[in-house]
Amino acid sequence: MRNLTIEPFVATALLLAALASNGNAYAQGAPQAIMEKRTDVVQLASGYRASKLSGADVYNRNKDAIGTLDDLIVSPGGGRGTYAILSVGGFLGMGKHLVAVPFNDLQIENRRIVLPDATKKSLAALPEFKYAPE
Structure with a gap:
C-alpha cells in the first residue's frame, strides 16, 4: 500500500524536475520556451x-x-x-x-x-x- 502512494509523488517530482531543468513548458506535447518580460503597468493601464x-x-x-x-x-x-x-x-x-x-x-x-x-x-x-x- 505504501508504494502506491509514493509512486505518483515520485513521478510528479521527476516530471517537474525535467521541466525545470530544460526551461521549457510542454503544451500538447510541443516544447515552448517561456520568456518573462516586465510590463509597464502604468502605460498599459492607459490603453x-x-x-x-x-x-x-x-x-x-x-x-x-x-x-x-x-x-x-x-x-x-x-x-x-x-x-x-x-x-x-x-x-x-x-x-x-x-x-x-x-x-x-x-x-x-x-x-x-x-x-x-x-x-x-x-x-x-x-x-x-x-x-x-x-
Whole structure:
C-alpha cells in the first residue's frame, strides 16, 4: 500500500524536475520556451479594453459615422499585428459588409474612434472580410 502512494509523488517530482531543468513548458506535447518580460503597468493601464471598443461607432475626420467596430483580430506570433474588423453599410445589421483595417490606422480621440481619411464608400470598396471556419 505504501508504494502506491509514493509512486505518483515520485513521478510528479521527476516530471517537474525535467521541466525545470530544460526551461521549457510542454503544451500538447510541443516544447515552448517561456520568456518573462516586465510590463509597464502604468502605460498599459492607459490603453483601451477591446470589450469597450467593440460595437463603437467609427468616424472620419469630418465627423461622419462611417461604420462600427465589430471585432479585433490579433495575428498569431505578432507577425502582422492587430486588425480592426469594421462593419460598414447595411441597416439594423442587415446587409452589413465586414472589412479589415490595421488597428494602428485608427485614432482614438475623446473616446471616439476615428479613421481619418476613410468614407463609407471607400470602406465599402475594400474586400469583404470573412472569418475562417472553426
